[in-house]
Amino acid sequence: MSIQCALQGIEFSRTKAREINYSRRNGMKLKKEDLEYFRGMLQKQLDDLVRGAGKTVDDMVDAETKTSFPDPTDRASMESDRNFELRIRDRERKLINKIKKTLDKIEDGTFGFCEVCGEPIDFKRLEARPVTTQCIDCKTSEEEEEKIRKL
Numbered sequence: 001m002s003i004q005c006a007l008q009g010i011e012f013s014r015t016k017a018r019e020i021n022y023s024r025r026n027g028m029k030l031k032k033e034d035l036e037y038f039r040g041m042l043q044k045q046l047d048d049l050v051r052g053a054g055k056t057v058d059d060m061v062d063a064e065t066k067t068s069f070p071d072p073t074d075r076a077s078m079e080s081d082r083n084f085e086l087r088i089r090d091r092e093r094k095l096i097n098k099i100k101k102t103l104d105k106i107e108d109g110t111f112g113f114c115e116v117c118g119e120p121i122d123f124k125r126l127e128a129r130p131v132t133t134q135c136i137d138c139k140t141s142e143e144e145e146e147k148i149r150k151l
């Protein structure tokens with residue numbers, strides 16, 4: 001067997017391995033209607049979040065302008081409620097940014113591909129969490145590395 005043939009053989013088995021990987025993960029390039037589906041889903045999530053965030057800011061302004069509570073325990077619980085609110089707000093802000101970035105990715109055609117290995121992300125995974133940026137394999141190995149680092 002010539003070197004050329006051997007190399008072609010290796011190339012062929014690599015391609016084959018990739019194909020097997022594809023079908024195992026159900027990963028494939030997203031169709032136009034799939035992209036529209038995700039765009040709609042993300043846009044709705046974004047609208048809900050933006051509306052929700054606006055409401056809480058109003059609530060906080062309301063609480064601010066109210067006269068001080070006579071009972072100090074009420075006051076303390078109000079403070080912790082507010083801290084809790086702020087933590088949620090912070091998480092929401094991060095999620096809003098993620099959603100905006102994901103919508104950009106739908107525009108530029110990089111949506112649905114893993115940022116680490118470049119392979120298509122499983123459709124069901126995207127459906128459950130459209131803002132995900134990694135395929136399950138990369139995410140799992142990242143989490144395992146994190147676990148090891150923490151040890």
Ligand SMILES: [Zn+2]
Pocket residue numbers: 114115116117118119134135136137138139
């Ligand atoms: Zn990946």
